[in-house]
Amino acid sequence: MKLRRTTQVGPVRAGAAVRGAGALAALMLAGYSLHALVGLGGHGLDGFFQKWINDAIVLVCAAVCLARAVRVKEDRWAWGLFSLGMASWAIGNVYYSIFLIDKNPMPIPSVADALWLGIYPPAFVGIALLVRSRVKGVGLGLSLDGLIAALGIASISAAVVVEAVLRNSAHQSTAEVVTNLAYPLCDLLMLGLIIAALALTGWRIDRMWALLSVGLVAFTVTDGMFLFKVADGSYAVGTIIDAGWLLAALAISYAAWAPLGAATVTSRSNRLLAGSGFFGVLGLGILIWDHFHPVNTLALAFSSGAVLAVILRMAVVFSENLRQARGEAEVLAQQNERLLEIDRLRDGFVSIVSHELRTPLTSICGYLELLQDGDGGPVTDEQQEMMTVIDRNADRLLRLVNDLLFVGRVDAGKLALELGAVDVAAMVRQSAETAQLHADEQDIELVVEHDPVPTMLADQGRLGQLLDNLISNALKFTPPQGRVTVRVGQIGESVLFEVADTGIGIDAADQERLFERFFRTQAASENAIPGTGLGLSISQAIAEAHGGQISVRSEVGVGTTFRVDLPLRLTDAEPVAAATPALNAA
Amino acid sequence: VSTQARCPVVVVADDDPDVVNLLARVIRKLGFDVLTALDGRQALDLIEEHHPSLAILDLAMPHLTGYEVIDTVRGRGNRLPIIVLSAHLQATDRAGTDTARADAYMSKPFASRDLRAEIEALLPA
Numbered sequence: 001m002k003l004r005r006t007t008q009v010g011p012v013r014a015g016a017a018v019r020g021a022g023a024l025a026a027l028m029l030a031g032y033s034l035h036a037l038v039g040l041g042g043h044g045l046d047g048f049f050q051k052w053i054n055d056a057i058v059l060v061c062a063a064v065c066l067a068r069a070v071r072v073k074e075d076r077w078a079w080g081l082f083s084l085g086m087a088s089w090a091i092g093n094v095y096y097s098i099f100l101i102d103k104n105p106m107p108i109p110s111v112a113d114a115l116w117l118g119i120y121p122p123a124f125v126g127i128a129l130l131v132r133s134r135v136k137g138v139g140l141g142l143s144l145d146g147l148i149a150a151l152g153i154a155s156i157s158a159a160v161v162v163e164a165v166l167r168n169s170a171h172q173s174t175a176e177v178v179t180n181l182a183y184p185l186c187d188l189l190m191l192g193l194i195i196a197a198l199a200l201t202g203w204r205i206d207r208m209w210a211l212l213s214v215g216l217v218a219f220t221v222t223d224g225m226f227l228f229k230v231a232d233g234s235y236a237v238g239t240i241i242d243a244g245w246l247l248a249a250l251a252i253s254y255a256a257w258a259p260l261g262a263a264t265v266t267s268r269s270n271r272l273l274a275g276s277g278f279f280g281v282l283g284l285g286i287l288i289w290d291h292f293h294p295v296n297t298l299a300l301a302f303s304s305g306a307v308l309a310v311i312l313r314m315a316v317v318f319s320e321n322l323r324q325a326r327g328e329a330e331v332l333a334q335q336n337e338r339l340l341e342i343d344r345l346r347d348g349f350v351s352i353v354s355h356e357l358r359t360p361l362t363s364i365c366g367y368l369e370l371l372q373d374g375d376g377g378p379v380t381d382e383q384q385e386m387m388t389v390i391d392r393n394a395d396r397l398l399r400l401v402n403d404l405l406f407v408g409r410v411d412a413g414k415l416a417l418e419l420g421a422v423d424v425a426a427m428v429r430q431s432a433e434t435a436q437l438h439a440d441e442q443d444i445e446l447v448v449e450h451d452p453v454p455t456m457l458a459d460q461g462r463l464g465q466l467l468d469n470l471i472s473n474a475l476k477f478t479p480p481q482g483r484v485t486v487r488v489g490q491i492g493e494s495v496l497f498e499v500a501d502t503g504i505g506i507d508a509a510d511q512e513r514l515f516e517r518f519f520r521t522q523a524a525s526e527n528a529i530p531g532t533g534l535g536l537s538i539s540q541a542i543a544e545a546h547g548g549q550i551s552v553r554s555e556v557g558v559g560t561t562f563r564v565d566l567p568l569r570l571t572d573a574e575p576v577a578a579a580t581p582a583l584n585a586a
Numbered sequence: 587v588s589t590q591a592r593c594p595v596v597v598v599a600d601d602d603p604d605v606v607n608l609l610a611r612v613i614r615k616l617g618f619d620v621l622t623a624l625d626g627r628q629a630l631d632l633i634e635e636h637h638p639s640l641a642i643l644d645l646a647m648p649h650l651t652g653y654e655v656i657d658t659v660r661g662r663g664n665r666l667p668i669i670v671l672s673a674h675l676q677a678t679d680r681a682g683t684d685t686a687r688a689d690a691y692m693s694k695p696f697a698s699r700d701l702r703a704e705i706e707a708l709l710p711a
Contacts, residue, residue: 351674355646358673362694363604369698370611398695 014257018067022254025060028053029246036240051097054238055090057246061253062086068256078129079256081122086249088118109179117179120186123216124193130212131197141316142200145276148309149199150192152279155286155302157188157224159295164231166296184227187220199275208258215251218244280310343412350408357401364394396530403534407517410541417459417545421571424453424495427460428488431467435475443480446471451489457569458546466542469535470499470562476529477560478503490568494548497564505556514552515540539564593619594639594709599629599655600671601647605694609642609671612698616705626650633659638666639709643688645672656687667708671696 014022032053065083069076092115099111135142162184169177194216198205205213222244229235283306286299370376372387379387409415432448439446467486474484482502489496506514510521518533536550539562543550548566596618598609603624610620621636623629627649633641641659645652652670659666670687673694690704 355673358694359602359605362673362696363602363608365695366605366608366612366698370608375611375615394695 015071018064018257021060021064022257025057025064025250025253028057028060029243029250032057032246033240033243036238036243054242054246055093055097058086058090058093058249061249062090064253065256074260075130075133078126078133081126081129082252082256085119085122085126086252088115088122089249092116092118108176113179117182117186120190123190127193127197131200135200141313141320144309144313144316145199146196148276148306148313149195149279150189151302151306151309152282153195154188154192155283155299155306157184157191158299158302159286159289160224162298163296164228167231180227183223187223190216191220195279203275206258208255208260211251211255211258215248215255218251219248222248276310276313280306283307283310346408346412350405350412353401353408354405358398361394361398361401365391365398368394400532403532403538406538406541407534415541415545417462419457419459421455422458422460422463423455424488425450427464428467428486428497431464431471432486434468435471438472438475439484442475442478444475444478445483447483447485449485449487453488453490453495454568455571456495457571458566462542462545466539466564467497467499469539470497470564473535473562474499474501474503474560476531477501477524493568495566495568497566498561500559500561502559505558505560506552506554507556511552511554515550593617595619595621595636597621597623597629597632597636597638597641599623599626599642599647599652600644601625605644612701613642613705616702626652626655630655630658633664633666640667640669640705642669642671645670645674653687660687669704669708
């Protein structure tokens with residue numbers, strides 16, 4: 001599953017003062033580093049420079065974080081806490097610079113230690129707050145991913161850094177050992193937290209997370225190196241190592257003003273699992289390493305924890321997959337059931353339309369016929385006229401019902417052709433004869449042109465319906481004195497029907513939608529020409545069911561020609577007769 | 587017992603009384619006696635009792651469907667001509683009809699001349 005971005009938030013705009021402070025801190029750090037590296041050849045700095053530049057950088061960075069907390073609402077508390085941690089750090093530095101720098105050996109623990117260790121609690125909470133504001137829906141699996149990452153990195157650090165501190169603890173007081181251990185442990189926790197935070201956001205590392213990670217990693221790594229060197233006795237105040245801490249402060253203060261990252265909903269992502277797998281392997285590596293070079297208990301505990309958490313994580317993945325698979329199967333089954341139900345409903349509907357509409361129509365049409373035949377007594381001319389209207393409308397209703405049923409069948413994929421031998425020319429003549437009455441009424445000339453066409457295999461009823469539709473349309477849209485020409489012929493392996501009229505024509509835009517169900521042209525609506533917009537879609541379905549196609553060409557004010565192209569299927573092995581081009585390609 | 591030459595009898599069955607009456611009128615005009623039934627069981631009883639020359643059956647009827655009536659009648663060896671007249675059939679549609687069961691199929695609504703043509707085809711004078 002992918003990570004989904006839920007909220008997009010705007011950039012954070014730092015004012016000139018903040019930008020200036022950030023630039024100043026960076027400049028001071030550059031100067032400090034340069035001086036530490038080049039100026040004194042890697043040896044200690046002199047008092048003034050060490051004391052105040054170092055302390056000023058951390059103070060400026062704390063102020064930059066504070067400004068962020070004050071100015072921008074989002075993540076206010078997190079950055080407030082980071083600024084608090086940095087302030088504690090800076091004050092610790094100042095205290096050290098003023099009161100402790102000349103004391104040798106420095107008392108452990110001291111007020112400075114308390115202030116420096118005061119960095120960690122607000123930083124921990126700050127990281128947690130940042131994670132909470134960005135990651136929604138932290139479940140068991142996700143928490144385990146965070147835990148695995150934290151334990152994995154902690155086990156490595158414990159094996160390296162704590163090991164060094166413990167080596168020197170023999171002649172120290174308990175308070176001293178605890179204080180000395182507190183730093184690497186807190187650093188471990190911090191490192192674990194930041195790794196866990198990155199894991200929780202699915203390793204989607206935006207600029208804020210990148211800078212914050214750089215800062216916190218620089219901080220912990222510098223701490224580690226410092227403790228290592230102190231244990232070694234090779235640490236000197238003001239060397240380039242100190243620049244690691246200052247880089248940390250700078251990066252964190254820059255992170256504070258990085259654009260707000262988008263919140264992510266993290267669930268099972270491959271990256272997340274790969275990350276957990278990696279840290280799980282680190283834990284396992286320590287356990288294996290222990291066989292050759294025994295490591296301290298803390299490292300063992302962390303690595304065992306990481307391995308256990310990975311096992312638990314696997315169980316969670318398995319159960320999530322199982323649940324998801326079950327859910328998907330259930331959804332599919334439900335959808336299938338619903339589709340079947342819809343199908344049943346539609347079939348039922350079609351059946352109801354068929355039966356319940358046509359039964360009353362049977363009585364209406366039947367009794368009307370009896371009345372018209374004089375079975376109910378003598379009929380006046382006026383009554384006859386009225387009954388003609390009833391008859392026409394009942395007929396229209398019946399056609400509509402039949403059209404709807406037809407459409408229902410096409411939709412249900414149940415349009416079955418009843419193939420038989422069809423004398424196409426005779427069928428065309430018959431359709432034209434039926435339409436002749438209407439043509440005469442409207443003073444339209446109805447012409448049939450046909451060339452000999454072999455008897456073909458087709459559904460006579462459906463083809464007749466198609467032809468009737470086209471002829472009736474042509475008559476509807478052709479003004480008096482116009483002409484409708486029905487042509488049939490054979491071209492190669494195809495039988496062609498054309499119904500051409502000299503009617504009002506169809507504009508190009510309407511032509512595209514002509515075969516859509518229920519579509520009626522603007523002209524048809526404006527001229528109140530009766531119709532449902534089903535005829536052409538039905539005609540198309542019939543042509544396609546025969547493996548053919550229907551097309552139209554038309555010019556407004558000139559006329560319209562519908563052309564139906566059907567593959568010629570012969571009724572027996574009789575070869576296709578020499579084609580006589582009955583229809584011009586025009 | 588009437589000594590007069592009796593008209594041939596036609597049994598008409600449909601669950602819609604209006605349709606039954608319409609059919610009765612149309613068929614009487616053709617010179618038949620008409621017995622009407624409003625469900626399949628009545629239709630079967632009439633056919634068993636009166637030995638009609640022809641039966642016109644709806645398909646969807648209470649108690650016994652048109653097809654069930656036909657199967658029972660045929661099962662008893664009665665070969666009388668039967669026309670199925672149903673609103674479930676469409677004029678342009680012969681699919682779903684079972685020529686082995688009925689002798690002719692017609693859809694509703696019907697034109698009386700078509701009905702007459704079917705009857706004349708089945709009962710040549």
